[in-house]
Amino acid sequence: MAVSDKAIGTSVTDKYDIGEAMCPYRLVLEHVTSRWGVLVLIELLERPYRFSELRRAIGRVSEKMLTQTLQTLERDGFVHRDAKPVIPPRVDYSLTDLGREAAEQVKALAIWTSERMADVDKSRRAYDEARALKARA
Amino acid sequence: MAVSDKAIGTSVTDKYDIGEAMCPYRLVLEHVTSRWGVLVLIELLERPYRFSELRRAIGRVSEKMLTQTLQTLERDGFVHRDAKPVIPPRVDYSLTDLGREAAEQVKALAIWTSERMADVDKSRRAYDEARALKARA
DNA sequence: CGGGATCCGTAAAGATACTG
DNA sequence: CAGTATCTTTACGGATCCCG
Numbered sequence: 001m002a003v004s005d006k007a008i009g010t011s012v013t014d015k016y017d018i019g020e021a022m023c024p025y026r027l028v029l030e031h032v033t034s035r036w037g038v039l040v041l042i043e044l045l046e047r048p049y050r051f052s053e054l055r056r057a058i059g060r061v062s063e064k065m066l067t068q069t070l071q072t073l074e075r076d077g078f079v080h081r082d083a084k085p086v087i088p089p090r091v092d093y094s095l096t097d098l099g100r101e102a103a104e105q106v107k108a109l110a111i112w113t114s115e116r117m118a119d120v121d122k123s124r125r126a127y128d129e130a131r132a133l134k135a136r137a
Numbered sequence: 138m139a140v141s142d143k144a145i146g147t148s149v150t151d152k153y154d155i156g157e158a159m160c161p162y163r164l165v166l167e168h169v170t171s172r173w174g175v176l177v178l179i180e181l182l183e184r185p186y187r188f189s190e191l192r193r194a195i196g197r198v199s200e201k202m203l204t205q206t207l208q209t210l211e212r213d214g215f216v217h218r219d220a221k222p223v224i225p226p227r228v229d230y231s232l233t234d235l236g237r238e239a240a241e242q243v244k245a246l247a248i249w250t251s252e253r254m255a256d257v258d259k260s261r262r263a264y265d266e267a268r269a270l271k272a273r274a
Numbered sequence: 275c276g277g278g279a280t281c282c283g284t285a286a287a288g289a290t291a292c293t294g
Numbered sequence: 295c296a297g298t299a300t301c302t303t304t305a306c307g308g309a310t311c312c313c314g
Binding site for chain 2: 030035108117
């Protein structure tokens with residue numbers, strides 16, 4: 001184990017019956033929408049990256065989490081890992097066709113979200129203010 | 138606190154500079170793509186739900202997590218909460234316009250993912266098999 | 275019925291040191 | 295350089311009890 005988490009075990013359920021039990025596709029969805037998964041996919045949408053290069057580009061990600069994220073995405077077939085047997089080691093990461101499709105959707109969601117931040121902030125302030133009033137009861 | 142997690146603190150960064158530091162929109166993205174957030178949004182895309190009704194529809198979600206998820210989504214302005222002051226209490230949840238936009242994107246991603254599960258499974262088997270070979274070294 | 279508050283176990287996240 | 299191994303810390307998520 002190590003890479004696969006507790007991902008195995010579930011398997012069937014044909015159609016996408018949103019909700020109800022833990023359907024396997026939900027795990028994949030969590031992989032691509034995970035904290036670092038999102039950033040990795042979006043970054044790789046630009047061009048291939050080497051490990052450390054990707055680490056710097058994302059910033060604030062530990063080696064462990066980046067490794068783990070990349071392995072998960074590679075296993076799911078979203079990321080291609082190209083390790084050259086040279087010294088010092090050189091490993092390039094890039095998106096597969098499948099990964100590119102995923103990355104584009106994720107990026108669209110990310111962009112939509114950042115565009116709507118003003119609305120969200122406004123809503124939050126209203127919410128917090130309403131709460132503050134109630135607190136003075 | 139209670140609802141906002143550690144959500145506050147960050148605030149600026151104008152453009153969506155993917156990566157680099159913890160930009161605030163990333164938190165929103167995590168809210169809508171969270172384990173229960175995804176399911177709540179997709180369920181509510183169909184019609185409004187009452188609390189317990191939603192709980193049954195999703196299945197396998199604790200009251201605590203559903204409450205927490207709904208509050209977060211309400212605060213962000215994705216979900217509208219309509220509490221009628223009757224006994225027994227009745228609370229209806231529905232999507233706001235903003236929430237509907239988010240839900241549609243999330244659902245699209247969910248559907249795409251479930252449609253690609255065959256590719257993902259195939260990739261996983263290949264990956265695991267390759268690993269199994271190396272393990273016998 | 276729809277939560278709020280609290281406690282608790284587990285499992286991820288993070289930092290660090292080590293290796294081919 | 296690109297990881298792996300190990301340890302510590304954090305927070306997620308569930309169970310329980312209570313209240314309007």
